[in-house]
Amino acid sequence: MDNSLMPKVKLSESVGWSESGGRRWINVFKDYIPHVKIGSSVRYNNESVTVLRMIKKLSESGLTQKEILKVFHDKGIPKTNEDLDSIVKSFYMSTGDIPPQREIMLPFLKIISDGKTYTANHITKELTKFFNLTEEQRTRSYENSKDSIFITRIRQVRYSLKNSNYIDEVSQSTYQITKEGLILLNDDRSEVQDEIEEMEEVVDPFDVIVDKVDEIRKDLAKAIIQKVKQTHWRKLEHIIVELLMAMGYGDGKITGKTNDGGIDGIIKEDKLGLDNIYLQAKRWDNAVGRELVQSFSGALDDMGAKKGVFITTSYFTKHAIEYAERLQSKKIVLINGVTLANLMIDYNIGVTLKEKFIVKKIDFSYFEED
Template sequence: MAVPAYSELMLPLLQYASDGKEHHIRDAVQPIAEYLELSEEDLNEFIGNGSETKFAYRLRWAKTYLKKAGLIEATGRGLFRITQRGRDVLATSPTRITNDMLMQFPEFVEFKTGSARKTVDNHKESITESQPPKELIRSLHAEINRDLADELLEYIMGVSPAFFEKLVIDLLLAMGYGGALSNAGQTIGRSGDGGIDGYIQEDKLGLSMIYVQAKRWGAGNNVQRPAVQAFVGSLMGVGATKGVFITTSHFSQGAREYADSIPNLKVVLIDGTQLTQLMIEHNVGVSAEQTFVIKRIDTDYFELS
């Protein structure tokens, strides 16, 4: 048989995880392939630049969709485990799991549309309409990047605090701060630093400094107003006028309101969602896997005909 579509792999993968144990996606490849009775030819079919088999790639997307719908949960890099919602779905004895079935879950709607406010009915209506190819490519590209952002955040949560501080400096350098100076950005790298983890020169001449605070906190552990106040106190202590507070979690409303209200001091707050978006945009911790070029008619060429 041909390599199944990712949608045809969602039910076998969820059934594979039904034992409640923690699994790595690479360990699921062989048993599910055997269950589906795939041939060696099917398993040796590669995609793109040949770095991954088509079956492994589609199984990984099946995992992504199940995770976005809350049927499995990520427990580490590449690791996953079934959730109670996943058990509830299996209890209905489905013959297959489809995207339309997953659209009953708000988290999946948000992943597919980029907004939790869009209704399931509206989304179903939109996907039944014929999208022009370029619009479809843009939509799928955005979906790939949303998944990449989640995966990137998992990797960030697995690094050391010192590496995370270096990461945020690397990001600011990639965004153009500091110019080409070799010492344009530095981590402080010591305890008792008064809430400042690093600094970066705003311009090539080093006429202005931006100080950085980096908090690698888990989901749900939001940065509250007192943490931002402490950072502001540290900025004032060194005579700074600009600071960037970056976290892998989120900021409370009170923290954001306080940051917006400080006179004579500019503090930018970057949460986990913005952090991964900026990393993808500026190629920090990611690299291009494939590039597609869309061409059009060069009308200037034919004007001389």
């Protein structure tokens, strides 16, 4: 066996984590930590140590496991200390004035420490007051996401406290502190901090599923775009007409390349064809500029049309988007490759069902007395 390889215990110790603590982090980040399989065993090397140290530094800087996973997924693993510092700086610029998960846990318990039941909405309002957050801070979202940072962290805290039996969900989104929760509030400060650090590492499996589904969808969208680019241009025309029809825009047809003036397809919004949508498709790798959109607009004018959809497998330049937005006499919708792929997924064009998972939750109303 290569002496430079080490087991999981040794990897944990090399970055200053206990065996149990390191094991949890390594399991969560197993897809990002380099490893070697030797029979049924998994071994790690110096590169594994470097990556795990990066993860530990990000954790010590205040990022949760979920936030670190998102950074790795969106931007990749930081290669240098400068990359690491840039991530931390960017993180604090967007979240630095919003309390991290570890700081929310005790206030959450104190708000419900009288033993009464409280709704999630009430607890959120009280936590907002406790941390004196502005409306902007309360609603601020992660980059490229609609999820509120503060609400997401409260949700993670709620799961961790519930998973550790410090709170109980007595009815739908309604919580009550448990005896264990009251004991925790009165524990020695150092013991409380140790417990909070352990709870902070707990990740809601449902959040993991959602993240993985999103990751699978993004990979599928990339594969669809590449596949569409490899097809004959006439296939793309059929795809866009089929897609618009699946979206409920009426009957459609391909116009062909003989004398279409830049029009590749027509969708009839009504049975008599009194109002039509004209389509153009570009199977391109390069950006689609203003000139092409302007040319499509001219083709619509020649047809006396007021509605058009321009679809490309690549993307539109800023000037092309601004031109389409400024049009007054007609409406041209621009659909880039990423949007096209996602619409094809949503409306089952060129995709098939691989597997279907159903996640269930408790129905509290079933257990209520009539």
